[in-house]
Amino acid sequence: xxxxxxxxxxxxxxxxxxxxxxxxxxxxxxxxxxxxxxxxxxxxxxxxxxxxxxxxxxxxxxxxxxxxxxxxxxxxxxxxxxxxxxxxxxxxxxxxxxxxxxxxxxxxxxxxxxxxxxxxxxxxxxxxxxxxxxxxxxxxxxxxxxxxxxxxxxxxxxxxxxxxxxxxxxxxxxxxxxxxxxxxxxxxxxxxxxxxxxxxxxxxxxxxxxxxxxxxxxxxxxxxxxxxxxxxxxxxxxxxxxxxxxxxxxxxxxxxxxxxxxxxxxxxxxxxxxxxxxxxxxxxxxxxxxxxxxxxxxxxxxxxxxxxxxxxxxxxxxxxxxxxxxxxxxxxxxxxxxxxxxxxxxxxxxxxxxxxxxxxxxxxxxxxxxxxxxxxxxxxxxxxxxxxxxxxxxxxxxxxxxxxxxxxxxxxxxxxxxxxxxxxxxxxxxxxxxxxxxxxxx
Amino acid sequence: xxxxxxxxxxxxxxxxxxxxxxxxxxxxxxxxxxxxxxxxxxxxxxxxxxxxxxxxxxxxxxxxxxxxxxxxxxxxxxxxxxxxxxxxxxxxxxxxxxxxxxxxxxxxxxxxxxxxxxxxxxxxxxxxxxxxxxxxxxxxxxxxxxxxxxxxxxxxxxxxxxxxxxxxxxxxxxxxxxxxxxxxxxxx
Numbered sequence: 057x058x059x060x061x062x063x064x065x066x067x068x069x070x071x072x073x074x075x076x077x078x079x080x081x082x083x084x085x086x087x088x089x090x091x092x093x094x095x096x097x098x099x100x101x102x103x104x105x106x107x108x109x110x111x112x113x114x115x116x117x118x119x120x121x122x123x124x125x126x127x128x129x130x131x132x133x134x135x136x137x138x139x140x141x142x143x144x145x146x147x148x149x150x151x152x153x154x155x156x157x158x159x160x161x162x163x164x165x166x167x168x169x170x171x172x173x174x175x176x177x178x179x180x181x182x183x184x185x186x187x188x189x190x191x192x193x194x195x196x197x198x199x200x201x202x203x204x205x206x207x208x209x210x211x212x213x214x215x216x217x218x219x220x221x222x223x224x225x226x227x228x229x230x231x232x233x234x235x236x237x238x239x240x241x242x243x244x245x246x247x248x249x250x251x252x253x254x255x256x257x258x259x260x261x262x263x264x265x266x267x268x269x270x271x272x273x274x275x276x277x278x279x280x281x282x283x284x285x286x287x288x289x290x291x292x293x294x295x296x297x298x299x300x301x302x303x304x305x306x307x308x309x310x311x312x313x314x315x316x317x318x319x320x321x322x323x324x325x326x327x328x329x330x331x332x333x334x335x336x337x338x339x340x341x342x343x344x345x346x347x348x349x350x351x352x353x354x355x356x357x358x359x360x361x362x363x364x365x366x367x368x369x370x371x372x373x374x375x376x377x378x379x380x381x382x383x384x385x386x387x388x389x390x391x392x393x394x395x396x397x398x399x400x401x402x403x404x405x406x407x408x409x410x411x412x413x414x415x416x417x418x419x420x421x422x423x424x425x426x427x428x429x430x431x432x433x434x435x436x437x438x439x440x441x442x443x444x445x446x447x448x449x450x451x452x453x454x455x456x457x458x459x460x461x462x463x464x465x466x467x468x469x470x471x472x473x474x475x476x477x478x479x480x481x482x483x484x485x486x487x488x489x490x491x492x493x494x495x496x497x498x
Numbered sequence: 499x500x501x502x503x504x505x506x507x508x509x510x511x512x513x514x515x516x517x518x519x520x521x522x523x524x525x526x527x528x529x530x531x532x533x534x535x536x537x538x539x540x541x542x543x544x545x546x547x548x549x550x551x552x553x554x555x556x557x558x559x560x561x562x563x564x565x566x567x568x569x570x571x572x573x574x575x576x577x578x579x580x581x582x583x584x585x586x587x588x589x590x591x592x593x594x595x596x597x598x599x600x601x602x603x604x605x606x607x608x609x610x611x612x613x614x615x616x617x618x619x620x621x622x623x624x625x626x627x628x629x630x631x632x633x634x635x636x637x638x639x640x641x642x643x644x645x646x647x648x649x650x651x652x653x654x655x656x657x658x659x660x661x662x663x664x665x666x667x668x669x670x671x672x673x674x675x676x677x678x679x680x681x682x683x684x685x686x
Contacts, residue, residue, distance in 0.1 A: 242563065242564075242566060243563070265560065265658075268621075288558075288560075288610070288650075288652055290625075310651075311625060311626065311629050313625060313626070314622050327626065329629050332633050332637070334629050334630060355623070355626040357623055357626040358620075358622050358623065378619075399619060401620040417619070422618075422619070422620075445620055446620065
């Protein structure tokens with residue numbers, strides 16, 4: 057299998073990275089989150105080379121750039137431009153007392169990230185520290201060891217740590233996005249890439265229609281739908297990222313669409329077209345039907361699990377137009393959640409359980425909305441020109457990935473869950489759609 | 499040779515135009531600048547080409563797309579739907595009656611009915627919509643006396659558009675049901 061070796065690097069990483077934690081004082085939580093909060097001005101210094109060799113791989117800049125990008129993407133920080141920094145990163149120290157906080161306060165920094173690295177052969181050690189410039193105090197410091205190529209993951213881990221220090225919940229920058237793109241040719245293919253765009257791997261290769269990748273909760277495999285090469289109807293497949301194994305779970309005449317794994321991993325909810333009807337079914341993890349969940353002659357499609365696994369949000373046209381419904385799995389009873397607008401589709405349940413995001417039509421354009429899972433007034437959270445579709449929550453429920461054609465072609469974006477700080481993630485030259493955000497990677 | 503020179507000339511003119519105006523030339527300048535192509539030989543080849551292609555071009559939208567071709571024309575006519583609807587319009591019913599007549603005359607033909615949607619809305623819902631459109635066409639053909647066993651359905655949603663512009667004329671062309679004659683195949 058050609059695919060196998062593609063994942064060896066990934067597997068190697070998961071087991072190679074070990075952390076040495078130096079906990080220092082931390083008392084700045086809760087200052088930067090919430091409506092109207094100012095973006096926290098922070099400087100991210102280039103890393104100091106603590107080893108004997110030259111910085112051939114650009115590690116100093118590479119790590120600093122990734123941390124700065126993550127902090128900017130979060131929307132909670134304003135990263136100060138590096139050209140304004142006063143001190144020389146290769147001459148000043150990285151520990152308390154070995155540099156002058158006034159070099160940073162004078163340019164308006166309230167937070168400061170400094171660090172050093174040591175590359176011996178392929179062995180990489182990185183020390184990163186966060187300081188409170190205003191109080192002249194260290195907040196947290198961490199030491200990571202791994203291979204040279206792990207520098208990206210190390211940078212993201214520290215960005216997640218910084219966000220943890222400020223908000224009480226780690227960031228989500230060590231995650232991946234599964235999506236489809238037609239950038240490589242005539243057909244949409246399924247890809248998986250790290251949130252920073254690296255480690256991009258093409259999962260499907262056949263020249264056919266490939267759609268709806270969806271992560272398993274354990275982050276090890278994805279479900280997707282593909283029009284088979286021999287069968288004519290689309291089937292549901294499971295691709296294991298660790299072994300490269302591709303398994304057909306559901307096929308048969310009629311649609312077999314968009315499987316989503318339950319939070320406990322034991323079940324799959326998906327759309328099947330059987331006996332002239334399009335309905336949602338519950339299947340076991342091998343793809344065997346356990347129970348038919350909807351029996352309406354209208355369209356029932358796009359199931360989305362609640363994080364407790366007790367309910368499913370889905371789309372039904374039983375009222376005459378596509379609307380979002382919520383079903384209790386225990387009794388099969390469904391209640392309508394959306395009433396505003398004539399087209400509401402692609403629901404996805406926040407990992408925190410309180411909200412459902414979906415795509416709705418407003419004046420002929422499509423936008424992302426959120427609504428409380430118990431019901432209430434929907435909130436429109438995208439307003440830009442173009443169409444904004446296919447929301448997918450980050451594992452902490454504080455961000456939403458989506459696709460937008462605001463720049464011409466469909467590209468992936470992320471934003472805060474309230475719609476703030478919309479930032480583009482991809483620029484493939486094709487159309488990138490159907491994002492599915494992974495759980496946190498280890 | 500002439501063609502290459504012509505293209506080159508056009509290219510030079512294009513950049514000269516850009517340099518002068520800062521804008522791409524309007525489309526109307528194109529015929530004037532394009533080379534005097536060897537039209538007689540192209541005209542001679544034209545009738546032969548479709549005949550040669552006909553045998554190898556698949557009639558299924560997906561099979562044709564795999565080859566980068568438009569699907570081969572079907573003896574059965576397409577039907578069209580309103581936005582986000584799968585009920586059959588009067589014109590669609592008339593077309594289906596004609597298609598049923600053809601199927602009665604050609605009693606051994608089996609048909610795969612393709613349901614398609616326009617690009618607006620979400621991919622997954624549009625696949626379901628395409629399935630309902632194909633089902634509606636099949637159900638009507640059955641009421642007209644065509645055996646259910648001769649009719650299968652498949653939905654391509656918005657995935658295989660025939661027209662890619664963003665306007666109602668184009669969207670209407672994509673909201674279609676197609677009827678692909680398939681050879682009898684054993685169930686897989």
